[in-house]
Amino acid sequence: DTGSAAAIPINEVDIAYVTPVTIGTPPQTLMLDLDTGSSDLWVFSSLTPSNQVRGQEIYSPTKSSTSKLLSGHTWSIRYGDGSGSRGTVYTDNFTIGGLEVKSQAVQAALEVSSSFTQEQSLDGLVGLGFSALNTVRPSSQLTFFDNARPNLDEEVFTADLKYHATGSYDFGFIDSKKYAGNITYTTVQQSPGYWTHSLSGYSVGSGAFQASQISGISDTGTTLLYLPTAIVTAYYRQVQGAQNSQYYGGYVFPCSSTLPTFTFGIEGARFTIPASYINYTRISPTSTTCYGGLQSSSGLGINIFGDVALKAAFVVFSGTNPPRIGFAIK
Numbered sequence: 001d002t003g004s005a006a007a008i009p010i011n012e013v014d015i016a017y018v019t020p021v022t023i024g025t026p027p028q029t030l031m032l033d034l035d036t037g038s039s040d041l042w043v044f045s046s047l048t049p050s051n052q053v054r055g056q057e058i059y060s061p062t063k064s065s066t067s068k069l070l071s072g073h074t075w076s077i078r079y080g081d082g083s084g085s086r087g088t089v090y091t092d093n094f095t096i097g098g099l100e101v102k103s104q105a106v107q108a109a110l111e112v113s114s115s116f117t118q119e120q121s122l123d124g125l126v127g128l129g130f131s132a133l134n135t136v137r138p139s140s141q142l143t144f145f146d147n148a149r150p151n152l153d154e155e156v157f158t159a160d161l162k163y164h165a166t167g168s169y170d171f172g173f174i175d176s177k178k179y180a181g182n183i184t185y186t187t188v189q190q191s192p193g194y195w196t197h198s199l200s201g202y203s204v205g206s207g208a209f210q211a212s213q214i215s216g217i218s219d220t221g222t223t224l225l226y227l228p229t230a231i232v233t234a235y236y237r238q239v240q241g242a243q244n245s246q247y248y249g250g251y252v253f254p255c256s257s258t259l260p261t262f263t264f265g266i267e268g269a270r271f272t273i274p275a276s277y278i279n280y281t282r283i284s285p286t287s288t289t290c291y292g293g294l295q296s297s298s299g300l301g302i303n304i305f306g307d308v309a310l311k312a313a314f315v316v317f318s319g320t321n322p323p324r325i326g327f328a329i330k
C-alpha cells in the first residue's frame with residue numbers, strides 16, 4: 001500500500017503544517033499536524049469542553065459505527081513549547097492520503113492547553129516518532145506509521161515541506177519526481193524515540209564548512225531550527241543590528257538586514273537554507289524588527305532540526321532496521 005497527502009501551512013509564516021485525514025465511518029475529515037517529534041495521535045473531539053474549542057473540526061466517536069472505546073486507557077502529553085493535552089482513547093478506521101489503518105488508536109482530547117485552542121486551523125496531531133514515546137497508559141499504542149508498515153510497499157514515509165507553499169507527505173514509497181540527485185542517508189539512534197541523528201557540520205553564507213558532529217532530532221512538528229549557541233552566535237555576527245533579546249526570547253534583527261544563508265551537512269552532502277527562511281517573522285505586524293528562524297538550543301537540552309531546516313530538503317524517514325533518515329536536494 002501507499003498514501004500521499006498535502007502538507008498545508010496553517011499561516012503566512014509556516015508556523016505549522018496540517019494534513020487532511022479521515023477518521024471513522026462515515027469518514028470524519030480533520031486537519032492534523034504530522035509530527036515526527038512525538039508519538040501520540042490525538043484530536044479535538046466531542047469530549048473536548050466547548051470553551052476550549054475555537055473553530056477546530058472535532059472527532060465524534062459516537063457518530064462512527066466503527067469506533068470502539070479503549071476502556072480504562074488515558075493519555076497526557078506536554079510538548080517542548082509548553083503546550084499540552086490529555087484525554088481518553090478510541091480505536092477507529094484512520095486514513096491519510098488513501099492509506100488506511102483499521103483500528104488505529106485515536107486519542108480524544110478531554111483537555112487542551114490554550115495555545116491549541118487559539119490555533120483554530122489545527123485539529124490535532126499525528127505522532128510519527130517511534131512508538132516508545134506514546135503516552136497512552138496502561139498500555140501504550142502504536143503510531144499510524146507502525147500500524148501501516150506491514151502493508152506498505154516500502155517501510156518509509158517522506159516529508160516534502162515547502163516555504164510559504166503546500167508540500168506533501170508520502171507513505172510507502174519514495175517519489176523520485178520530488179527531489180534531484182541522490183538521497184544521502186545517515187544512521188538514526190531511535191532511543192528514546194525521536195528521529196535522532198547527526199549533522200556533519202555547517203557553514204554560514206560563503207564561509208568555510210565547519211566539520212562537527214551535531215546530534216539532534218528531525219522534527220516536522222517544530223517550526224524553527226535550534227542549534228548550539230556557538231553556531232547561532234557565529235551566524236548572527238554576520239547580521240547588521242542582530243541581538244539576542246531576552247524580551248523576545250531569541251535573536252532578533254532589523255527586518256531590512258541582509259541575512260546570510262545557512263548550510264548543514266548530512267554525511268558528505270550539503271543543504272543550504274535560503275536567507276528568506278531564516279528571516280522568519282516580524283515580531284508584530286507593524287514592527288520593523290524580525291525574529292530569526294535559527295535560534296539557540298541551549299534552553300532545550302537538545303538540538304532540533306525543525307521545519308526551517310527540513311523545508312530546504314526532501315526527507316526520507318526509513319523504518320528499516322536499523323532506522324535511517326535520508327536527505328536530498330529538491
Ligand SMILES: Cc1cc(CN)n(C)n1
Pocket residue numbers: 035036037038079080081083219220221222
Ligand atoms: C504541538 C507541538 C509539537 C511539537 C514538536 N514535536 N512542539 C514543539 N509543539
